Amino acid sequence: MQVLNVMRDLAAEGMTMVVVTHEMEFARSVSDRVVFMDAGVIAEQGSPEDIFGNPREPRTREFLARYLGE
Numbered sequence: 001m002q003v004l005n006v007m008r009d010l011a012a013e014g015m016t017m018v019v020v021t022h023e024m025e026f027a028r029s030v031s032d033r034v035v036f037m038d039a040g041v042i043a044e045q046g047s048p049e050d051i052f053g054n055p056r057e058p059r060t061r062e063f064l065a066r067y068l069g070e
Contacts, residue, residue, distance in 0.1 A: 022069045028052050036060045 004026050011017065012029040021027055027034060027048070034051040036044045036059075044057045052068075055061045 009048065022067060024052070036063065038063075 004023065006020065007017065008026070008030055016060050019027070029048075031048045034046065035042055036051060036055075036057070038059050044051060044055060044060045051060065052064065055064060
């Protein structure tokens with residue numbers, strides 16, 4: 001968790017980062033833009049509110065349900 005805390009601090013300071021992660025709660029809390037990729041292709045992108053709150057693509061919904069326990 002130490003690494004995530006450092007990254008959270010850097011994001012709060014305004015640092016631009018590109019992060020690839022399965023830590024969905026972390027991504028939701030620090031991102032201003034989320035890109036969901038499936039098989040190396042961008043399947044969906046948008047704000048954290050859009051992607052986590054109302055994903056359009058079935059594959060995105062399936063992935064989030066698995067990792068967020070919904």
